[in-house]
Amino acid sequence: MKQDIVLKVNGTTYTVNVETHRTLVEVLRDTLGLTGTKKSCNEGECGACTVLMDGKPVASCLVLAVAAQGKEITTIEGLADGVKLHPVQEAFVKHAAIQCGFCTPGMVLTAKALLDKDPDPTTAEVRRAISGNLCRCTGYQQIVDAVMGAAATMKKSEPV
Amino acid sequence: MFIKRLPAFEYHTPSSVEEALDLMEKHGNNGKYIAGGTDLLIAMKKREAVPDHLISLGGIESLKGITPDDKGVRIGALTTLAEIERSEIIGKQYLPLRDAVGVMASIQVRNLATIGGNLCSAVPSADSAPPLMALDASVKLEGPEGERTVPLETFFTGPKSSILKNREVLTEISIPKPHPVSSGCYLKLMRRHAMDLALVGVAACLKLDSERKVCKEARITLGAVAPTPIRVPEVEAELVNKEIDEAVAEEAAQIAGSECRPISDLRASLDYRCDAVTVLTKRAVIETLKRITG
Numbered sequence: 082m083k084q085d086i087v088l089k090v091n092g093t094t095y096t097v098n099v100e101t102h103r104t105l106v107e108v109l110r111d112t113l114g115l116t117g118t119k120k121s122c123n124e125g126e127c128g129a130c131t132v133l134m135d136g137k138p139v140a141s142c143l144v145l146a147v148a149a150q151g152k153e154i155t156t157i158e159g160l161a162d163g164v165k166l167h168p169v170q171e172a173f174v175k176h177a178a179i180q181c182g183f184c185t186p187g188m189v190l191t192a193k194a195l196l197d198k199d200p201d202p203t204t205a206e207v208r209r210a211i212s213g214n215l216c217r218c219t220g221y222q223q224i225v226d227a228v229m230g231a232a233a234t235m236k237k238s239e240p241v
Numbered sequence: 242m243f244i245k246r247l248p249a250f251e252y253h254t255p256s257s258v259e260e261a262l263d264l265m266e267k268h269g270n271n272g273k274y275i276a277g278g279t280d281l282l283i284a285m286k287k288r289e290a291v292p293d294h295l296i297s298l299g300g301i302e303s304l305k306g307i308t309p310d311d312k313g314v315r316i317g318a319l320t321t322l323a324e325i326e327r328s329e330i331i332g333k334q335y336l337p338l339r340d341a342v343g344v345m346a347s348i349q350v351r352n353l354a355t356i357g358g359n360l361c362s363a364v365p366s367a368d369s370a371p372p373l374m375a376l377d378a379s380v381k382l383e384g385p386e387g388e389r390t391v392p393l394e395t396f397f398t399g400p401k402s403s404i405l406k407n408r409e410v411l412t413e414i415s416i417p418k419p420h421p422v423s424s425g426c427y428l429k430l431m432r433r434h435a436m437d438l439a440l441v442g443v444a445a446c447l448k449l450d451s452e453r454k455v456c457k458e459a460r461i462t463l464g465a466v467a468p469t470p471i472r473v474p475e476v477e478a479e480l481v482n483k484e485i486d487e488a489v490a491e492e493a494a495q496i497a498g499s500e501c502r503p504i505s506d507l508r509a510s511l512d513y514r515c516d517a518v519t520v521l522t523k524r525a526v527i528e529t530l531k532r533i534t535g
Contacts, residue, residue: 082251101295102247104282123245124283126436131349137323140349143279147252148299191348212435213347 086147090115091159105149106130106141109156117157117186128214131187132156138191140213157186160193168238169193172231173224180218188214192228200236204229245286253296258303258383258410261296265408266385268294274410275299276319276358279350304357304412307331313418318357318411322369323348325356334419336532337372337444340427344368347436357411360396363403366465370397371444372427374462374472378416384409397469423448423458424532428521432508439465440509441517443497445525447480453534456480461493461522466501466514473500476522485530494523 088095090113097112109115109132118141121129125140132141133155160167166174169192179185188211195202195210202210207228208221216224255261265272273292275281276299284290298304304319307328314330325331326342345351345359345368359369360380370393378393385408393414396403405411419425425446431437442464448457459480464470479493498519505511 082249084252100249101252102249104247107246123286125279125346125350128347128349134352137352138349139352140279140347143277143282143350143353145252145278145282148278148297194348209435210348213349 084147086150088113088146088149088154089152090154091156099146101145101147103146104142105132105144105146105154108146109141109154115156115158119183119186121183126215127184128187128191128211129184131190131214133190133194136194136197138187138194138213155190157189160189167193168234169196169228169231172227172234176223176227176230178219178223178227184214184216184218188216188224192224192231195228196232196235200232200239202228202232245288247282247285248288248291250285250292251294253294254300255296255298256300256302258301258412261298261301261410262383262385262408264294264296268296270407272296276361277321277354278358279346279354280358280362298410311418313416316356316414316416318360318413319355320357322346322351322354322356322359326351335372335376335416337375337425337427337446338369338416341368341372341429341442341444344429344431344435356414360393360414361403361405361411363397363399363401363469365400365468365470366439366442367470368427368429368439368442368464370470371442371462371464372425373414373416374470375425375427375444375446375460376416376419377446377460378414380411381413381415382406382409383412388412390415394472399468419446420448420458422451422453422533424529425460426525426528426532428525428528429464430517430521438508441465441503441514441521442470443518443521443525445522445529447485447526447529447533449533454484456483456485461497461525463497463501463518463522466503466518468502471501473497475500480526485526487527490523490526493526494519497522 119129121127125143130141134152271293304317308315322342381390427444429439430441444462446460459477461476476497498515501518503514
């Protein structure tokens with residue numbers, strides 16, 4: 082059964098006519114064309130489909146699109162300011178925390194949510210925060226370095 | 242691996258429990274309640290559940306939130322695991338539950354999954370069950386014939402089954418206020434440090450006398466080692482009216498290892514799980530004592 086739903090993604094309001102059994106990741110990718118969000122395990126284990134809902138990371142393969150109405154959704158496309166990358170994205174590039182790139186959008190969003198909540202995490206806290214984002218390339222060390230690096234940069238650029 | 246899409250269904254968004262019960266009445270056996278969806282949607286993708294109607298409890302505000310009162314604390318069934326993890330009162334007074342929500346799934350799942358959903362799914366390894374049973378929690382069930390409140394201890398009947406009747410909704414979990422000279426903890430054994438089901442879970446709650454020496458009350462519960470989460474009275478009896486030291490904790494832990502009834506599966510063997518129960522029970526008792534005596 083199709084119905085009109087209203088989604089707020091990266092600050093833009095979209096009205097789309099979708100079947101009620103479509104998950105958020107399917108609507109983001111297939112209907113809105115926001116293919117930055119990846120779909121991998123489709124059962125909430127891998128974290129590739131992570132998006133932020135009201136600032137909190139969720140597995141968008143486990144969210145019905147109809148149930149995401151009324152929430153502020155942030156995907157990886159919504160992070161950069163024009164061509165200026167978000168500090169977390171910049172740190173991922175700088176620390177070579179990206180190889181195949183499939184886990185990267187979810188990893189970056191999870192890291193951003195962590196730093197928004199806790200600007201000064203320990204490496205153990207970073208590892209715990211990203212434990213739901215699987216990366217099969219990097220062995221995680223560069224990713225942890227990048228998140229710690231981003232934390233340092235973001236702290237420095239904060240107004241005192 | 243499966244890349245399945247969800248089967249089609251009609252989606253309903255009641256704003257009260259009564260409305261939800263009416264909808265379920267109307268759609269009979271083809272309806273299912275959905276809370277966080279982190280179990281049900283996966284079951285539907287695997288076609289283990291194919292409901293024609295999904296009745297979402299997510300819009301029912303009365304089912305959300307953590308409310309302390311003079312008797313203890315009430316947790317709405319739709320409260321997410323992440324909300325419990327962040328709750329100050331849970332972090333201060335209900336430590337076994339705080340321990341459990343911190344080691345469940347991933348942050349992406351904890352932001353969606355609800356405490357009521359974790360109990361209603363009733364899997365033997367559900368992490369929220371042993372700590373809540375050790376804390377003497379009760380659950381409120383509302384159905385077409387009215388509401389009833391039962392101790393969580395009596396809620397589970399087998400793997401993925403409970404006393405919850407077809408149209409009933411678990412609406413609230415209540416935990417009594419802990420005694421001033423008491424504490425508890427929950428320990429979980431996993432194959433990695435996060436994002437895994439419990440191989441074994443052990444929760445302990447102890448109450449000491451005013452001298453902080455003799456154990457006056459003990460509640461020990463085990464997860465993932467029987468068809469349901471279980472309480473082990475034999476272990477508790479071994480602890481009560483004693484000054485607990487290493488030797489007493491070890492004795493009680495040995496009993497726990499022989500009282501559990503785990504299965505062997507691809508994640509761990511029966512023998513390993515029994516040994517792990519012994520080790521974790523001892524650690525849980527010692528850790529709880531530390532938390533009480535500081």
